[in-house]
Structures are given as structure tokens and as C-alpha cells.
Amino acid sequence: MPETSLSNRTIDVYIRRYNPERDARPRWQRFTLAVARGMTVLDGLHRIREEQDPTVVFRYSCRMSVCGSCAMLINGRPALACNTQIADVASERLTLAPLPNFDIIKDLVPDLAPLFQKHRAVQPYIQRADMEEVEKPTGEFYQSPKELERYLQFAYCIKCGSCMAGCPTLAADPEYPGPMPLAQAYRYSADSRDSGFDERKVQAGASHGVFRCHYAGECSNVCPKGVDPARALQLMKRELVLDYLRLRRKRCPASVLRVPGEARRNPDVPAPPPYTV
Amino acid sequence: MRETKYWIWHLAAGVLILFLLGLHMAIMHLDSLFGAWGLNPSGGEAIAWNNVVARSRMAAMIVVYIALLGAALYHGFYGLRTIVFELGIGPALQKAVTVGLWTAGLCLFVLGAIAAIAAGRL
Ligand code: SF4
Ligand code: FES
Numbered sequence: 001m002p003e004t005s006l007s008n009r010t011i012d013v014y015i016r017r018y019n020p021e022r023d024a025r026p027r028w029q030r031f032t033l034a035v036a037r038g039m040t041v042l043d044g045l046h047r048i049r050e051e052q053d054p055t056v057v058f059r060y061s062c063r064m065s066v067c068g069s070c071a072m073l074i075n076g077r078p079a080l081a082c083n084t085q086i087a088d089v090a091s092e093r094l095t096l097a098p099l100p101n102f103d104i105i106k107d108l109v110p111d112l113a114p115l116f117q118k119h120r121a122v123q124p125y126i127q128r129a130d131m132e133e134v135e136k137p138t139g140e141f142y143q144s145p146k147e148l149e150r151y152l153q154f155a156y157c158i159k160c161g162s163c164m165a166g167c168p169t170l171a172a173d174p175e176y177p178g179p180m181p182l183a184q185a186y187r188y189s190a191d192s193r194d195s196g197f198d199e200r201k202v203q204a205g206a207s208h209g210v211f212r213c214h215y216a217g218e219c220s221n222v223c224p225k226g227v228d229p230a231r232a233l234q235l236m237k238r239e240l241v242l243d244y245l246r247l248r249r250k251r252c253p254a255s256v257l258r259v260p261g262e263a264r265r266n267p268d269v270p271a272p273p274p275y276t277v
Numbered sequence: 278m279r280e281t282k283y284w285i286w287h288l289a290a291g292v293l294i295l296f297l298l299g300l301h302m303a304i305m306h307l308d309s310l311f312g313a314w315g316l317n318p319s320g321g322e323a324i325a326w327n328n329v330v331a332r333s334r335m336a337a338m339i340v341v342y343i344a345l346l347g348a349a350l351y352h353g354f355y356g357l358r359t360i361v362f363e364l365g366i367g368p369a370l371q372k373a374v375t376v377g378l379w380t381a382g383l384c385l386f387v388l389g390a391i392a393a394i395a396a397g398r399l
Contacts, residue, residue, distance in 0.1 A: 173363045201278070207362060207371055211284045237284075244281045 009035045011090055013044060015056060016097040018104050026097075026104070029053075033086075033094075041074055041081040041089075041096065045108075057107035065224060068160030072108050073097040078162035080224045099165035101178075115161050118177045122185035122203050127196030128253045139258040147192040147254075154187035154232050156225045163219035163229050175208040179219035182210050183232035189239060195253040197239065205240045213237075283355060290352040297345040304332075333396040346389040354382045 013033045018026035031048050039047075042060055049056050060070040063082045070081040075089050078099055086094060102110035126134055133141075163179040164170055170178045177185075185204045189197040204210045213233045220230040242248035265271065304311050308323040316335075319327035332338045361374050 169363070173365055175365060201281075205278055205281045207280050209280060211280055212359070212363065240281045241285055244278060244285060 011035055011086070012093045013048065014093065014095045015045075015048070015107065016095075017056070017107050018098075019106055020104060028095075035086050037087065039086050041072075041079075041084045041086055041094070042070055044086055044094070045081060045096070057105075057109055059109045066158060068158035071099055071160040071162045071165070071224070072110075073099060073165065078165040078222045080160060080162070083224060099161055101165050101167065101170050102161065110161065110165075112161055114174075115159070115164055115178070115180065118181040119159065119184060122177065122181045122188075123196055123199055124181075124184045124188055125196075126188065126191065126194045127199065128194065133256060137256075139256040141193040141254040142257040143192050143254055150192070151187045151190040153227055154183050154190075154229070157183065157187070157223075157227050157229075158225055160224065162222045162224060163227075166218040166222040168216050168218065169212055169214050173208060173212060176212050177203065177209065179213075179229035179233065182213075182236060183219075183227065183229035185210075186232040186236040186239070189236070192251065193254045197243070197248075201240055201243060204236055210236045210240065287352060287355045290348040290355075293344065293348040294352055297341055297348065300341065301345065330396075330399045333393075333399055336397075339393050339397055342393040343390050346393070347386055350382045350386055350389075354378045 010032050013031045014028045015031065016026050017023075017029045031052050033044050033048060035044070042058075042063060045056065045058050058070065058072070058081065060082060061067040062069070065080050065083040068080075071078060072081055073079075073096065074081065074084050075095055079089075081096075096108060098104050098108050099110040102112060102114065105111050128134065157180060159180060161180065163183075167176075167179055170176050182204055185200045188194050189200055210233050213230070215230065215234075217230045220228045223229065239248060304316055305323050308317050308321075311317060311323070316332055316338075317323050317325075317328045318331045319325060321328070358374060358378050362371060366374065
């Protein structure tokens with residue numbers, strides 16, 4: 001890890017340790033860590049593992065807020081370890097624990113299987129009658145910038161589970177799908193290329209569905225990608241209500257646009273560089 | 278879809294309660310204003326026995342009382358159902374709770390409606 005300057009500051013890092021196969025309950029273990037400028041929580045964990053205790057378990061992959069693997073409770077708040085700088089959250093003491101609302105696999109690693117199951121249940125993919133066009137595209141589905149805007153921010157979700165960890169409804173009701181799956185149900189239903197709302201509304205409008213949201217808004221508060229799942233849930237409620245009242249505008253999913261090859265290039269737009277692969 | 282239906286009615290009942298309860302409070306506390314509309318025919322305070330009886334005999338007030346009763350029962354019982362569901366009960370128990378609350382709500386509604394209509398004959 002390249003370090004620009006060592007600040008010589010030492011902090012206490014409390015890590016919640018738990019091995020379900022061996023321990024009756026989780027316990028806190030204290031480490032001391034010399035914090036360097038720019039050091040992220042993930043860097044700090046690597047340092048602890050390399051220099052103090054190789055048995056500390058945590059999950060990560062991309063180190064750049066893209067994969068969503070490293071979400072954990074950092075000083076009591078769900079966040080990504082790889083994009084949280086220690087200096088921003090701790091001056092003397094840093095506590096690290098696994099995401100709540102999930103079972104613990106080991107130490108800082110939550111079991112995200114229920115999250116992915118619930119995500120799959122809302123059918124988070126484009127559905128349309130002409131699925132062969134999706135599988136073997138002959139062109140591009142037309143989508144205007146305005147149509148893109150309807151769901152774009154929800155498409156930035158990296159499925160890190162922070163919103164699920166912050167959701168008080170999910171804490172009380174494990175049957176509740178949670179903010180991420182419900183936001184994704186809206187994300188696909190709002191996509192002009194999709195016509196799968198009728199399938200998704202069964203899950204989203206079920207007795208443990210979107211109407212159980214208490215508007216706590218904590219999901220949007222903690223999302224490290226700036227997604228606003230709470231908003232998606234309210235928009236999904238609106239879609240369900242409009243659908244029930246038969247006021248939801250039925251739209252044909254976007255049609256295939258086959259013209260790019262035939263279109264004349266705007267002289268102000270430079271030609272793309274030649275293919276390299 | 279049933280949940281969507283229940284939720285829409287829950288919202289509608291909330292709006293109705295807001296309006297009817299507002300009306301009720303206004304009648305109770307703005308007696309000088311509503312008295313002029315014939316809602317306090319005996320004059321004086323709105324809660325005076327003669328005024329209460331007179332209002333109970335008005336068809337419009339009977340409708341208001343029954344509508345307020347229905348809206349309050351539905352709104353409250355839906356909220357109770359939500360709280361019970363959040364205890365994480367299974368589908369069979371959910372169904373039992375829904376049927377139980379519907380039955381209790383309807384019984385209370387019928388009882389209250391009979392009382393409101395009977396009060397019209399005081
Ligand atoms: S909505 Fe945000 S917090 Fe929730 S899973 Fe997606 S990226 Fe993570
Ligand atoms: S390691 Fe991929 S998001 Fe943190």
C-alpha cells in the first residue's frame with residue numbers, strides 16, 4: 001500500500017470476532033493501529049491481519065466501491081471499508097462489526113445469501129415478450145434520456161447490503177424483502193425496455209412487501225453509492241396504487257432501433273476510433 | 278394485489294377520519310358557529326343533553342357517525358394487522374389474523390351502527 005506520509009497517530013481498533021462453530025457469542029478484540037494518511041478501513045484491516053492477527057476474517061474484492069463485498073458496520077454505521085478513510089471516522093477509537101440483519105459467517109463477514117435470494121425473487125432483469133431479441137440482439141432498444149432518468153440512480157446499486165443493515169423494518173420482520181430488492185423491483189419496472197411489472201408486483205405488493213416500509217429512510221442515509229432506495233419504494237407504492245386503480249399507463253416496451261448503420265453522421269460528432277479487439 | 282387494496286383503503290380511511298373528526302371537533306367546540314346551522318337547537322353548549330339528542334336524530338349526523346366508526350375501525354384494525362404481521366408470523370397465521378380482525382371489525386361496526394341508528398329514536 002503506497003503511503004504518502006505516516007501521521008504517527010495510533011488508534012484503538014475494536015473488531016467484533018465471532019466464529020459460529022466455536023464461540024457461544026461474539027466478543028470484541030482490541031488492536032492498536034498506526035494510522036497513515038489516506039488509510040482506508042480496509043487497508044487498516046489488512047495491516048492488522050499482516051502484523052497482528054492473521055485470523056481476522058473480512059471480505060473484499062475490488063477495493064474501489066464497485067463490488068459491494070466489504071460493507072460492514074464502521075463505528076456503528078453501515079459503510080464500505082474500502083471507501084471509508086479511517087481519519088474521517090475515528091480519531092482515537094474505531095469499532096468494526098459485521099452488518100446487522102444478517103447471520104454471521106465469521107468475524108466481519110455477513111451471510112448475504114438471503115439478500116441475493118430476495119433480490120432474485122423480484123426478477124431483477126429485463127422481461128419482455130420478445131426475449132429472443134434480448135438474448136440475441138439484432139439492434140438496440142430505443143430509450144430516451146428522459147426514460148433513462150427514471151431509473152438511472154437505482155441502477156448504481158452495487159448490492160452491498162448496507163441499506164438492508166440499516167433498515168429497522170427488516171430488523172423486525174425477516175420476511176420483508178428489504179430496501180435493495182424492492183428498489184430493484186422498481187428499477188426494472190421503471191425501465192422503458194421492460195414489461196415485467198405484472199410479475200414483480202406480486203412480490204412487491206405482497207403482505208410483507210413494499211407497504212411494510214415505515215419511511216425510516218435510513219436505507220438512503222447509509223447507501224455508499226448515493227442511491228435513494230427509500231424513494232424507489234415510495235415510487236413502487238405509487239405504481240402499485242395506480243395499477244390497482246387502473247390508472248397506470250400501459251406502455252409497450254421500447255422497440256428495437258436498427259438504424260445506426262444507416263444513419264448519417266452529424267459532422268460535429270467525431271467518428272469513433274477503430275476497434276482494437 | 279390484496280395488500281395494495283387494503284393499503285389504499287387505509288389511506289382513504291385516514292383522510293376520511295381527518296375530515297370527519299375535524300367536523301366532530303368543530304361541532305363540539307365551535308358551538309356558536311355551528312349552533313347557527315341548527316346543530317345546537319336548544320342553544321347553550323354543544324354537549325348539553327338536548328343538543329346531543331337533537332343531533333342524534335338528524336339523518337346526516339347518523340351517516341357521519343357511522344362513516345366515522347367504519348373509517349376508524351378499518352384504519353385502526355389495519356394498523357393492528359400490520360403490527361401483528363411484523364412479528365414475523367407465517368402465512369397461515371396471517372390469514373387467521375386477517376379473518377379474525379375482519380370479523381371483529383364487522384361485529385363492532387354493526388354494533389356501533391345499530392347504536393347510532395337507535396340513538397335516532399331517543
Ligand atoms: S441501495 Fe445502496 S446500500 Fe443498498 S445495496 Fe444498493 S448500493 Fe448498497
Ligand atoms: S472491496 Fe469492493 S466495494 Fe469494497
